[in-house]
Amino acid sequence: MPRLKARLHGGDIYSAARELNRDPAEIFDFSASINPLGPSSHVWKAITASRHLLSHYPDPHCWDLRQALATFWHTDPEQIVVGNGSTELIDVLPRALGMHRLLVVQPTFSEYAAAMKRAGGQTTSLYADRSNQYALPIDRLCRVMETGRHDGRSIDGILVGHPNSPTGQACSADHVARLATVARRYGRWLVIDEAFADYCPERSVLPPASSWPQVVVLRSMTKFYALPGLRVGYAVATPAVIRRLRRQLPPWSISTMGQVAAIAALRDVAHAQRSLRFMARERERLKKLLAALPGCSVLPTHANYFFMELPRGRHTHDVTEQLRNEGLLVRDCSSIPGCNARSIRLAVRSRQENDRLIQALSNLLHDGV
Ligand SMILES: Cc1ncc(COP(=O)(O)O)c(C=O)c1O
Structure with missing residues (x-):
């Protein structure tokens, strides 16, 4: 299948599912930032x-x-x-x-x-x-x-x-x-x-x-x-x-x-309040986990996503493609004006999904991409 290069926006679970020959429901989408509790x-x-x-x-x-x-x-x-x-x-x-x-x-x-x-x-x-x-x-x-x-x-x-x-x-x-x-x-x-x-x-x-x-x-x-x-x-x-x-x-x-x-x-x-409480807790937890990854720097955020930089010597494109092969989508920001080649954006998702992303990122950053 021809590789679709320019990924202008996040959230395209369909292309990823086609490329990986998976069901879209099996894709973990950290590239669009949607309330992890889902709709009311x-x-x-x-x-x-x-x-x-x-x-x-x-x-x-x-x-x-x-x-x-x-x-x-x-x-x-x-x-x-x-x-x-x-x-x-x-x-x-x-x-x-x-x-x-x-x-x-x-x-x-x-x-x-x-x-x-x-x-x-x-x-x-x-x-x-x-x-x-x-x-x-x-x-x-x-x-x-x-x-x-x-x-x-x-x-x-x-x-x-x-x-x-x-x-x-x-x-x-x-x-x-x-x-x-x-x-x-x-x-x-x-x-x-x-x-x-x-x-x-x-x-x-x-x-x-x-x-x-x-x-x-x-x-x-x-x-x-x-x-x-x-x-x-x-x-x-x-x-x-x-x-x-x-x-x-x-x-x-x-x-x-x-x-x-x-x-x-x-x-x-009630769902809105639950969503805010969940996000406040989980965002804090995820921030600590991301900041503990070797060489990564994470910006404070007012939203339900994190903007961060990978360690020097790494390129976001390589890391996002590796994660994509595992069915994990993150937003490669390296082509956005004002960002650099290590810039990446990740949504805060459920605790279980966030742990899975941290594990995958940790493996990549420790083993080399
Ligand atoms: C900052 C920002 N504004 C607006 C939008 C558009 O969102 P929607 O058309 O789904 O309301 C997006 C979508 O990703 C966004 O990131």
Whole structure:
């Protein structure tokens, strides 16, 4: 079978299963960062109870889901638009906001630049400082917002991952609010991707940001609510901005089951709390195990994944391919701008799965790849 080279995103258990001649369920996926407890049991019940709706088109307005989200965030349904995953909203942002040149902070999620390219726009990069643990450079970003220029080029807006992927870094909500104030003053866009912010709610800019002009907050129901196969994400912004986004979306892009599942997931507060408690415990345990691997350095994280560097002399590509042969997928970050050849991102999964990954990594690093 021909080897598929460019792995742009994590989570492709299907290609790995085909290559290894295994069932997709036998692949351990640390390359996408999904809540290891899985979706709420309420989701299954809601999907079953809605079977009869399958022979109808989905609600094109996502009315009930927007009501549920508005209640959740203490905002108005007119300030929410739902997309087929937040990826769909990232895709329409440049056209909806009329952005031609966007600034991103590298290393970061490649879809921001890909969406700009698809829309005929351009992306310019500011690099977070590795020696400062890739912290979001808020002061530098505020200066770019003020001048509207970076590297001699003009920009219409800034997109920050918060927490950022792959680095797991997030600053305080106050710092992001400061950036939003400058964005408003100078009439530039600020997009805040909070796809992983469920894991650090104290750092999220919601609910206040729902009424900030010039600001769009993106959220995903894929990660924390463990629904990547159903594709649900949403944006929160002022009603005028939401209308601009909605105009760019195709009709019926969010399936009936996606809408039904998202509502059920959102309402299961007990599962959400269990998930947060589990993550806090298991992330701490895994961090210690990773840090104890010879020569590895692990960054602190605000999300459900770790960004780390393998020992000097190792190359992420070799290690990820070896792990892949054992059915363990991790995210090779070596080709992301701002990362180096030893950069890797790993999701926090169940205790048993994490132990298996540690064992495999330990064998590779002790024996040589
Ligand atoms: C930082 C970040 N934002 C957004 C997304 C898109 O997620 P989804 O389209 O599943 O909501 C991803 C997916 O990996 C991501 O890593």
